[in-house]
Amino acid sequence: MIFPKCILFAIMSQEIRVRFAPSPTGYLHVGGARTALFNWLFAKHHGGKFILRIEDTDRQRSTEAAIKAIFQGMEWLGMEWDEGPKIGGAYGPYFQTERLATYKEYIEKLLTTGKAYYCFCTPEELDQQRKEAAERKEAPRYNGKCRKLTDQEIETLLKSGKPYVIRFRLPQEGTTVIHDLVKGDVSFENELLDDFVIMKSDGFPTYNFAAVVDDSLMKITHVIRGEDHISNTPRQILLYEALGLPMPQFGHIPMILGTDRSRLSKRHGATSVIEYRDLGYLPEAMVNYLARLGWSHGDQEIFSREQLIELFSLDRVAKTGAIFDTEKLKWLNSLYIRQSLPERIYDLAMPFLEKAFETYNKLDKEKTGIEYIMKVIQILQDRLVLIADISYLAQYFFDDHIEYDPQAKEKYFTNPKAKEYLERIKAELEKLSGFTKPEIEAAFKGLAKEMGIKLGEIIHPTRLALTGRSESPGIYDVVEILGKEKVTARLQAALETM
RNA sequence: GGCCCUAUGGUCUAAUGGCUAGGACGCGACCCUCUCAAGGUCGAGUUACGGGUUCGAUCCCCGUUAGGGCUACCA
Numbered sequence: 221m222i223f224p225k226c227i228l229f230a231i232m233s234q235e236i237r238v239r240f241a242p243s244p245t246g247y248l249h250v251g252g253a254r255t256a257l258f259n260w261l262f263a264k265h266h267g268g269k270f271i272l273r274i275e276d277t278d279r280q281r282s283t284e285a286a287i288k289a290i291f292q293g294m295e296w297l298g299m300e301w302d303e304g305p306k307i308g309g310a311y312g313p314y315f316q317t318e319r320l321a322t323y324k325e326y327i328e329k330l331l332t333t334g335k336a337y338y339c340f341c342t343p344e345e346l347d348q349q350r351k352e353a354a355e356r357k358e359a360p361r362y363n364g365k366c367r368k369l370t371d372q373e374i375e376t377l378l379k380s381g382k383p384y385v386i387r388f389r390l391p392q393e394g395t396t397v398i399h400d401l402v403k404g405d406v407s408f409e410n411e412l413l414d415d416f417v418i419m420k421s422d423g424f425p426t427y428n429f430a431a432v433v434d435d436s437l438m439k440i441t442h443v444i445r446g447e448d449h450i451s452n453t454p455r456q457i458l459l460y461e462a463l464g465l466p467m468p469q470f471g472h473i474p475m476i477l478g479t480d481r482s483r484l485s486k487r488h489g490a491t492s493v494i495e496y497r498d499l500g501y502l503p504e505a506m507v508n509y510l511a512r513l514g515w516s517h518g519d520q521e522i523f524s525r526e527q528l529i530e531l532f533s534l535d536r537v538a539k540t541g542a543i544f545d546t547e548k549l550k551w552l553n554s555l556y557i558r559q560s561l562p563e564r565i566y567d568l569a570m571p572f573l574e575k576a577f578e579t580y581n582k583l584d585k586e587k588t589g590i591e592y593i594m595k596v597i598q599i600l601q602d603r604l605v606l607i608a609d610i611s612y613l614a615q616y617f618f619d620d621h622i623e624y625d626p627q628a629k630e631k632y633f634t635n636p637k638a639k640e641y642l643e644r645i646k647a648e649l650e651k652l653s654g655f656t657k658p659e660i661e662a663a664f665k666g667l668a669k670e671m672g673i674k675l676g677e678i679i680h681p682t683r684l685a686l687t688g689r690s691e692s693p694g695i696y697d698v699v700e701i702l703g704k705e706k707v708t709a710r711l712q713a714a715l716e717t718m
Numbered sequence: 719g720g721c722c723c724u725a726u727g728g729u730c731u732a733a734u735g736g737c738u739a740g741g742a743c744g745c746g747a748c749c750c751u752c753u754c755a756a757g758g759u760c761g762a763g764u765u766a767c768g769g770g771u772u773c774g775a776u777c778c779c780c781g782u783u784a785g786g787g788c789u790a791c792c793a
Contacts, residue, residue: 243793278792343791349792359720360789385791403723412721414787420791427793451722451788474724474786509730512742516731520743538724538731541786545729548743558756603755628753664752679752691754718729 234309236268237441240294241431242299243275246287247492250544252474254510258473259444260299261511261532269361271438274315275431277424282317293493297503298525303438311438311683316430323425326433326463327354327386327418334481335462336418339387340377361414362387367701381582387421388429388459397404397453401442401471401534408454416455423459432456436465440517444471444534447541471534474514475541484544496549500572502560505553514538552603562598566590569597569610576611577618591618601692616687617701622710624717632681639718641678642685644671646711655704661696685714 224437240256242248263270272294276282287305294301313319319506330336339362350360367389377384390413397407418429425433435443450472450707478488490496496506508523513536517531557565573593591614596617597610599675604610616622624633632638648663649655668675679695686707692698699707 240791246792275793281792339791346791356720357719383791406722408722417791420790424791426791431793446787447723448787452793454722459747459783472723477786479729483786513730519732521730521742540724542731543729545743548730551743554756674752676752683753689753693754695752 232628234441236263236266236440237271237437238268238439238444238475239271239273239435239440240299241273241275241445242290243281243427244283244290245276245278245281245512247287247289247494249484249491250493250506250510251491252290252309253293253297253444253493253506254476254513255473256299257297257507257510258515258532258534258537261528262442262444263302265527265532268393268441269302270299271311271440273315273438274305274432277316277319277427277430279422285618287494289494296497297493297507303338306650316425316434319422319430319434320425321396322437323419323430323433324423327429330388330418330462331386333462333708335389336386337367337389337415338369338378339415339417340369340382340385341365342383350560352400352447359412361412362416364415365413383421385417385421385442388392388418388455388462389413390455390458396457398450398457399452400450401444401469402474402537403447403450403472403539406450406453410454410458413455418459428452428455429459432459432465435468436460440468442471444473447472447474461674463518471537472663474535474539476513477541477543479543481541481543488544489546500568500604500609501549501553502556502607504570505549505556508556513544514540514544521646522552532683544573549624550605557604557607558602560601562594562601565601565604566594566597567608568607570681572608572611573614573618576615585616588682592701594652596624599697599701602692616689618708620706622686622688622713624684624688624714625690628684628688631690632684632716635681637677638681641671642711642715642718643657644680645678645682646708647714649699649706649711655700657696657700660699664696681714682711687709 238259239261241251242256254684257638260270262268265669267478274290275289276287291305301307306316308314317340327336333339341362345365346362349363358714391410394410395407397405400406416428417426419425434440453470454473457467476484478484482489484491490499493506494628497503504525506527508526511528511532512521513522515532515536517536570593596614600610600613603613625643644667645664648667649660652659652663664675664678668678683692683698684690686692686695686698686702702710
């Protein structure tokens with residue numbers, strides 16, 4: 221009884237530490253964002269720490285702009301990190317290029333114990349080897365030429381200034397098995413792996429080496445990453461063992477796919493989370509969608525951030541790749557828009573409206589007060605799928621030039637009675653002392669009753685006259701918001717075309 | 719080619735060795751209704767294929783097929 225309790229305590233006292241470790245070679249794409257999200261949720265769920273580490277060892281492809289874009293994406297989705305760039309932490313620095321001395325130290329360790337060696341083969345030689353292996357239909361592996369270099373030879377080669385890399389002397393027998401938290405046990409034969417490079421000729425470590433050293437030194441307990449890394453994992457496990465460093469647990473989550481089931485990429489459309497922001501998606505919709513893509517909790521579809529934290533667990537993560545479905549994302553987005561405070565939608569919609577104003581350049585900005593815009597937004601909020609939709613849906617509230625939809629015009633303005641209806645409703649509305657929804661509604665209903673016709677007979681042509689369209693929010697609302705002056709003018713303008 | 723992973727409607731998924739395989743998105747119809755949305759009701763549509771194991775397989779095993787990933791001095 222006592223013994224298991226001790227173990228339990230030891231396990232519980234270990235703080236959960238996970239990391240998201242993007243390489244800054246582009247924007248934060250949705251696949252990366254989901255990996256980050258799963259890590260973030262895992263950390264929050266366990267009351268642990270979420271660490272951001274920038275893997276910028278590829279000097280050719282890493283950019284400052286990409287680093288900023290990643291921060292921006294993380295911030296938009298509300299995934300703040302507990303340790304990492306900007307805020308630091310006890311296990312920094314959090315940029316790999318600032319950790320070179322550490323890597324050298326561990327490379328040195330491997331070198332002195334004979335677990336790594338210098339390799340002077342040129343890229344051309346290696347290319348040649350790969351080609352030959354391909355012709356023989358063999359796995360392209362490093363042939364181990366420099367494995368057996370003597371100290372003497374190395375000394376001379378080093379002195380001659382010949383470029384070199386450091387390779388890991390990988391055990392050539394045995395099996396390496398990953399106890400994966402998502403996939404279960406996955407095993408690899410070591411003999412199929414080769415002596416991979418751990419330090420490049422520019423002195424920078426390779427991904428597999430740097431990740432191992434950092435994850436271990438940063439006390440990462442769980443490495444949760446994309447499935448595309450699973451075949452790197454045996455190499456990394458072997459490195460942990462060679463370095464004598466403590467090993468985290470692994471969980472490999474499935475890929476996000478495009479509509480053709482290949483890995484999601486640019487040709488499938490928007491892939492950067494920031495693009496989705498700019499299209500008018502809400503971060504909570506994106507978080508909800510991403511969380512639910514490859515993870516589930518029974519039948520539940522809608523999750524608040526708090527619920528996700530409470531419910532998230534790796535054993536509910538699916539094993540299959542999932543197609544990114546914009547339609548479902550849109551559905552969630554419209555849902556979250558409807559649940560938002562109008563004030564928030566106002567803030568989000570304003571940039572779109574301003575841009576649209578520029579385009580139309582027909583706006584009477586003087587008369588367009590915040591109050592008016594707020595009313596427009598309140599009436600339109602429930603019909604937005606994307607915030608960007610506001611530009612189109614709100615157009616006739618800001619643009620006095622009404623173009624009549626040809627089909628609607630055919631349907632509603634060619635009716636011989638339509639002209640009479642419009643004249644009558646115009647007169648009724650003009651008579652109104654106030655111009656509020658109840659009065660407007662009464663005017664419409666009164667007129668319909670008086671003329672013995674259906675309400676729609678008046679409403680449809682009126683809608684077309686005021687908006688140019690056959691669909692809009694409730695007509696009384698539209699009339700009220702537009703105000704007597706515009707309504708009268710637009711009705712008059714319509715009458716003149718008939 | 720080699721290695722690894724995966725396989726439930728179009729899509730995301732639930733279920734479990736055992737009632738008519740559940741939900742959601744999308745789609746269709748109807749209701750509501752001044753239109754369009756929203757909402758409500760209903761509907762069409764699925765366990766990749768072939769073998770086993772079993773009284774019974776979506777579920778367990780094998781094979782086939784299909785898809786994905788990796789196969790760099792990228793990460």
